[in-house]
Amino acid sequence: MNLIDTVNDVDARHLTKGTVISASGVSKEFDSGTTAVLDVDLDIADGDFVAIVGPSGCGKSTLLRMAAGLEAPTAGSIALSTDSVGVIFQEPTLLGWRSVQANVELCAELARLPKSQRRSRAAVAIDAVGLGGFEKQLPRMLSGGMKMRVSLARMLAKEPAVMLLDEPFGALDEMTRLEMQNELLRLYTARRFTALFITHSMSEAVFLANRVVVMSPRPGRIAADIRIDFAYPREPELRYDPRFTAHVAAISETLRGTE
Numbered sequence: 001m002n003l004i005d006t007v008n009d010v011d012a013r014h015l016t017k018g019t020v021i022s023a024s025g026v027s028k029e030f031d032s033g034t035t036a037v038l039d040v041d042l043d044i045a046d047g048d049f050v051a052i053v054g055p056s057g058c059g060k061s062t063l064l065r066m067a068a069g070l071e072a073p074t075a076g077s078i079a080l081s082t083d084s085v086g087v088i089f090q091e092p093t094l095l096g097w098r099s100v101q102a103n104v105e106l107c108a109e110l111a112r113l114p115k116s117q118r119r120s121r122a123a124v125a126i127d128a129v130g131l132g133g134f135e136k137q138l139p140r141m142l143s144g145g146m147k148m149r150v151s152l153a154r155m156l157a158k159e160p161a162v163m164l165l166d167e168p169f170g171a172l173d174e175m176t177r178l179e180m181q182n183e184l185l186r187l188y189t190a191r192r193f194t195a196l197f198i199t200h201s202m203s204e205a206v207f208l209a210n211r212v213v214v215m216s217p218r219p220g221r222i223a224a225d226i227r228i229d230f231a232y233p234r235e236p237e238l239r240y241d242p243r244f245t246a247h248v249a250a251i252s253e254t255l256r257g258t259e
């Protein structure tokens with residue numbers, strides 16, 4: 001399932017107007033007996049950028065996988081108002097024998113879009129992630145950051161209304177990570193998709209999101225839902241703003257309080 005970005009077909013009933021993702025009383029107990037997520041209620045409005053932070057193993061990925069339709073809740077329900085969904089994981093999961101261009105076109109190809117449309121969407125997406133000129137390269141010729149850009153472009157080429165991102169920058173070095181955050185924010189500012197973004201980094205969450213949801217240790221529940229009211233576009237210098245630092249400190253404090 002990790003090989004390509006996926007489209008889900010999760011039940012879209014029970015949604016109130018303007019809500020794009022709605023989780024109601026969602027729990028997940030695996031067959032092993034582990035309860036990963038417990039009684040989560042979460043409504044995400046159209047155009048919201050929601051980051052989820054929480055201790056390792058608290059059920060963040062499980063929640064995202066349920067939103068993507070890759071796992072079913074064992075209690076409650078999770079609904080999306082659209083089937084225009086792109087999912088991106090920590091590993092870029094590119095096909096090694098396909099060029100950058102062919103990797104970016106993959107989802108459009110699977111969706112049987114005509115060649116001309118595939119080409120034009122891929123060209124726009126490749127340009128948007130700053131990979132113009134690398135179209136013919138194979139993944140093994142690219143750095144980790146470039147591979148993640150290809151992965152991002154592949155998702156953008158689908159032009160999804162909802163993006164589910166599971167620690168997409170977690171494996172990158174600090175410099176590349178900050179660059180990718182700037183890039184993603186630029187795209188978000190231009191396109192205003194709805195995003196659910198999982199991260200371990202509190203500063204990444206505050207920089208990107210307009211809401212940061214803090215989860216408790218397993219079984220993961222929502223411990224806090226914090227609004228980040230910096231306007232978009234956000235400039236890299238925001239990271240040095242005392243209000244930014246205060247948000248990060250408050251989230252850190254909240255996380256400590258859940259232990």
Ligand SMILES: Nc1ncnc2c1ncn2[C@@H]1O[C@H](COP(=O)(O)OP(=O)(O)OP(=O)(O)O)[C@@H](O)[C@H]1O
Nearest residue numbers: 030032034036055056057058059060061062063218
């Ligand atoms: N398929 C599975 N079968 C059994 N247990 C699982 C499965 N997937 C996840 N778990 C367990 O559920 C819990 C939550 O896992 P999950 O990956 O959702 O946490 P996470 O918050 O994303 O962790 P991390 O921050 O380390 O990536 C963990 O204890 C994990 O071992």
